[in-house]
Amino acid sequence: MTALWTSQDAQAATGGESTQEWQASGLSIDTRTLQKGDLFVAIKDVRDGHDFVAQALEKGAAAALVTHLPEGVSPDAPLLIVPDVLGALEDLARAARARTAAKVIAVTGSVGKTSTKEMLRVVLAHQGRVHAAEASYNNHWGVPLTLARMPVDTDFAIIEIGMSHPGEIAPLAKIAAPNVAMITNVAAAHLEAFDDISGIAHEKAAIFSGLVHGGTAIINVDLETSKILWDATPEKKVGFGTDSSADFFLEEVKLSDNVTVISATLNGEPALFKLSTAGRHFAMNAIGVLACVKAVGADIGLAACDLAQWRPPLGRGTRETIYLDRYAAEVSLELIDDAFNANPTSLAAALEVLAAAKPRNDVGRVRIGRRMAILGDMLELGDDAIEQHRKIATLESVAQIDKIHCVGPMMRALFDEIPDQKRGLWVATSQELVAKTKDLIDAGDVILVKGSKGSKTALVVDAIRKLGHPAPTLE
Incomplete structure (x- = not known):
C-alpha cells in the first residue's frame, strides 16, 4: 500500500492527536464507497459521520478523523482526534497542496464547470499525472476532500469550485492556491441569493483571490460582466471568446448531428479541431481549456487533438x-x-x-x-x-x-x-x-x-x- 497520509503527517498538518500509528492510501467521507486503507473523515453534513465510524473501521478503514471517541468504537481504535473535522480536512488539503509540485487549475462558472474539468482531465492525461475529483465535488467539503486526496507526485490537478451564496468561493480558492483559475461564464444561476448578475460576477471573480503569485486568470471576454472579472485580479490575464481581440479567439463553430468543428486562433496561431459531441457552449469551454493548457506549460497542439476524446459527463448533455x-x-x-x-x-x-x-x-x-x-x-x-x-x-x-x-x-x-x-x-x-x-x-x-x-x-x-x-x- 502506498501511503497518501501517515499518522505523523496528518498530525503535523492538523495539530490533532493519533491514538496509534497508521497509514492511509486514500480518504473517504462515505462508508458506502469507502475502500480498504482509507482514512474515514467523519464529516457532519446531512448525517453526522461519527455515527458511521465503527462501520468504517469494520470495512477496513486505516483510521478515522474525529472530534471524540464515537459510540461503539474501542478507545484503542486508530483515530486522529481533532477539535473540528471539517477544519482538519481543510488543513490536510493545505498540506497536500503545499507538498506537491503540481500545477493546479481551478475552474468555476455558472455553467460548464464539470464539463470543463473533465475536458482538462482528458487533454492533460497524456502529458502527465492528473488528479481531479470523480464527481462534482465543488463545495465546502468537496474542494478540501479533492485536494487532500491529491498524490504527492501529481503533475496537474483540476479543482472545480462552485457556490450558491456570497462568500463561498474565496476561502476554497485560497485553499486550492491555483496556478491558473478559469471562469467559464457568468449567468443567471443562484440569482435568488444575489441582487443581480453583477453580484454573481463578483463572487465568481473571487476565485482569482487564491491565485499564487504569478498565476494566470482565464476569462471569458464575451460576457456583459467580463470587465468585472478582468478588473478582479492584478495577476496575468488571458481572454477567450468570440471577440477577435481575445488571446484565444473562437472564430467559427459548425454543429452537425453529433460533432462540433471549431476554427480558432490560439495565442496567435490558427487551429482547426473537433469535439465528438455537438454544442456551441462546449466549443467555448474547449477554447478556455486550451488557454489553461498553455498557461500550465503543456502542449496545446496535442491537447487540441485530444479534445475529440472527451464526452460530456452523465446528466450534462x-x-x-x-x-x-x-x-x-x-x-x-x-x-x-x-x-x-x-x-x-x-x-x-x-x-x-x-x-x-x-x-x-x-x-x-x-x-x-x-x-x-x-x-x-x-x-x-x-x-x-x-x-x-x-x-x-x-x-x-x-x-x-x-x-x-x-x-x-x-x-x-x-x-x-x-x-x-x-x-x-x-x-x-x-x-x-x-x-x-x-x-x-x-x-x-x-x-x-x-x-x-x-x-x-x-x-x-x-x-x-x-x-x-x-x-x-x-x-
Whole structure:
C-alpha cells in the first residue's frame, strides 16, 4: 500500500492527536464507497459521520478523523482526534497542496464547470499525472476532500469550485492556491441569493483571490460582466471568446448531428479541431481549456487533438442510443440527458444542440422522427423567473423543435408562449410525466431532457432508459 497520509503527517498538518500509528492510501467521507486503507473523515453534513465510524473501521478503514471517541468504537481504535473535522480536512488539503509540485487549475462558472474539468482531465492525461475529483465535488467539503486526496507526485490537478451564496468561493480558492483559475461564464444561476448578475460576477471573480503569485486568470471576454472579472485580479490575464481581440479567439463553430468543428486562433496561431459531441457552449469551454493548457506549460497542439476524446459527463448533455426493439437496431431513439441542472444560458445552448440533431424517418409508429424537448423548471432565478422561462420561446432554435413537453409551474409560462403545434404536455411534476413517457416517444426521435436538479427531470431520463433493450448483436 502506498501511503497518501501517515499518522505523523496528518498530525503535523492538523495539530490533532493519533491514538496509534497508521497509514492511509486514500480518504473517504462515505462508508458506502469507502475502500480498504482509507482514512474515514467523519464529516457532519446531512448525517453526522461519527455515527458511521465503527462501520468504517469494520470495512477496513486505516483510521478515522474525529472530534471524540464515537459510540461503539474501542478507545484503542486508530483515530486522529481533532477539535473540528471539517477544519482538519481543510488543513490536510493545505498540506497536500503545499507538498506537491503540481500545477493546479481551478475552474468555476455558472455553467460548464464539470464539463470543463473533465475536458482538462482528458487533454492533460497524456502529458502527465492528473488528479481531479470523480464527481462534482465543488463545495465546502468537496474542494478540501479533492485536494487532500491529491498524490504527492501529481503533475496537474483540476479543482472545480462552485457556490450558491456570497462568500463561498474565496476561502476554497485560497485553499486550492491555483496556478491558473478559469471562469467559464457568468449567468443567471443562484440569482435568488444575489441582487443581480453583477453580484454573481463578483463572487465568481473571487476565485482569482487564491491565485499564487504569478498565476494566470482565464476569462471569458464575451460576457456583459467580463470587465468585472478582468478588473478582479492584478495577476496575468488571458481572454477567450468570440471577440477577435481575445488571446484565444473562437472564430467559427459548425454543429452537425453529433460533432462540433471549431476554427480558432490560439495565442496567435490558427487551429482547426473537433469535439465528438455537438454544442456551441462546449466549443467555448474547449477554447478556455486550451488557454489553461498553455498557461500550465503543456502542449496545446496535442491537447487540441485530444479534445475529440472527451464526452460530456452523465446528466450534462450525455448522448446515448436507446434501443426500443431487442432485435432491430434501427428501432431506436437518441436521448440527450441534460437533466443535472438548468438556467437560461445552458438551456439555450442545449436547445441549439437539439435543433442541429437529425431525427430518422420511417422507423417508428409515427413514421416521422421528431426533435423533442422535455423541459423542467429552471430554479433559483430570482424575481423575474417566470419571464425568463417565457423568453425561451423567442430563441431561434425553438423553430427547429417539433414538440416541447413542459414540467413544473414556471415552465407553464413557456408552454403558454410556444405555438400550438409545438405544444406537447404540461404537467406539474416529473412524476406525472413518467407514467406517460412510453406514449410520448417513438423510434427515430431525438429527445432532450433538461431541468434544474430540483425539478427531477432525471426521473424522465430513467423512464426512457427503462424502455430500452441491450444493443442488438449480429450473429
